[in-house]
Amino acid sequence: KAGVTQTPRYLIKTRGQQVTLSCSPISGHRSVSWYQQTPGQGLQFLFEYFSETQRNKGNFPGRFSGRQFSNSRSEMNVSTLELGDSALYLCASSLGQISTDTQYFGPGTRLTVL
Amino acid sequence: QKEVEQDPGPLSVPEGAIVSLNCTYSNSAFQYFMWYRQYSRKGPELLMYTYSSGNKEDGRFTAQVDKSSKYISLFIRDSQPSDSATYLCAMSIPGNQFYFGTGTSLTVIP
Numbered sequence: 179k180a181g182v183t184q185t186p187r188y189l190i191k192t193r194g195q196q197v198t199l200s201c202s203p204i205s206g207h208r209s210v211s212w213y214q215q216t217p218g219q220g221l222q223f224l225f226e227y228f229s230e231t232q233r234n235k236g237n238f239p240g241r242f243s244g245r246q247f248s249n250s251r252s253e254m255n256v257s258t259l260e261l262g263d264s265a266l267y268l269c270a271s272s273l274g275q276i277s278t279d280t281q282y283f284g285p286g287t288r289l290t291v292l
Numbered sequence: 293q294k295e296v297e298q299d300p301g302p303l304s305v306p307e308g309a310i311v312s313l314n315c316t317y318s319n320s321a322f323q324y325f326m327w328y329r330q331y332s333r334k335g336p337e338l339l340m341y342t343y344s345s346g347n348k349e350d351g352r353f354t355a356q357v358d359k360s361s362k363y364i365s366l367f368i369r370d371s372q373p374s375d376s377a378t379y380l381c382a383m384s385i386p387g388n389q390f391y392f393g394t395g396t397s398l399t400v401i402p
Binding site: 182211213218219220221222223226234236268270280281282283284285286 | 298328333334335336337338341380382388389390391392393394395
């Protein structure tokens with residue numbers, strides 16, 4: 179079974195721009211979560227989608243948004259990029275329940291904001 | 293105060309050593325506890341998953357949860373160079389998000 183895929187793997191943007199990241203979960207998984215990973219803060223939860231609905235949300239500003247499509251694929255958008263948004267963005271999928279089902283992570287998208 | 297605290301290391305041990313990795317937490321509502329391993333340029337992969345207090349063993353890995361002390365540990369026996377990675381603890385409340393530690397970087401020297 180194919181794992182979680184994320185595109186693109188690397189991205190360089192400038193301040194003020196916006197960016198869209200994509201995640202394709204494991205076939206049959208309906209929950210997709212997004213995380214931001216930085217050396218100082220570690221992995222921080224952004225949001226979780228289940229059946230096209232946002233089910234949980236972390237403490238990030240409204241510039242960070244996401245959506246999930248009917249095939250469970252998910253996108254994350256960051257508008258008005260700031261230098262501090264430079265990070266590894268990870269997507270994880272699971273069967274259903276975020277807190278009990280095993281989460282499988284993708285390789286991440288490395289975003290650099292100049 | 294962060295929900296989950298983890299010593300970032302780095303930790304360097306000789307091959308064959310026993311490794312102890314630890315996390316503390318502040319929220320007594322956490323019930324699910326996990327350890328992930330992350331190799332360079334890869335996403336985290338689940339190593340161990342435990343519910344509530346107690347021990348769980350899987351091969352060379354043992355996870356311990358002490359809810360009274362709000363302290364979890366991962367022990368690696370007979371460590372191998374292939375164990376060199378960053379180890380992340382994570383925990384959650386039923387129906388809620390995961391909270392991760394910042395990760396401990398481990399190097400096992402042949």
